[in-house]
Amino acid sequence: MNDIIIKTYNFIDTLDNSTLIKELLDSKKKLLSNQKVITLVDKFNHEEDTTKLISIKSKLFENEEYKKYLDNYNKLSSYILKISNQYKKYTSTRVCI
Numbered sequence: 001m002n003d004i005i006i007k008t009y010n011f012i013d014t015l016d017n018s019t020l021i022k023e024l025l026d027s028k029k030k031l032l033s034n035q036k037v038i039t040l041v042d043k044f045n046h047e048e049d050t051t052k053l054i055s056i057k058s059k060l061f062e063n064e065e066y067k068k069y070l071d072n073y074n075k076l077s078s079y080i081l082k083i084s085n086q087y088k089k090y091t092s093t094r095v096c097i
Contacts, residue, residue, distance in 0.1 A: 020072055027069035037063055 015021060031037050037060065044056045060066050 020075055024069065024072040024076060027065050027072065030065050031063075031069055034063070034065070037066060 040056055040060050044053060044060070047053050047056060
């Protein structure tokens with residue numbers, strides 16, 4: 001059991017130092033300092049009109065950093081889902097993500 005714990009911590013350290021996480025955090029930092037993106041995201045979160053939502057989303061996707069962030073976010077989410085599914089298989093329990 002101790003080996004599993006050590007390997008889990010090693011996995012977490014490897015993930016923390018991965019290019020994926022570094023790029024994700026770097027993109028997030030850049031996006032948070034971009035007022036145009038912040039404004040668009042805020043508008044998107046408060047809009048109900050589907051046509052306007054599509055327009056806002058299109059504007060967001062014009063930003064390369066936004067696309068890069070979402071790509072890395074989706075990759076990370078996929079890894080987490082795979083881990084969660086393995087956990088579920090081992091324990092026969094559901095895990096909230």
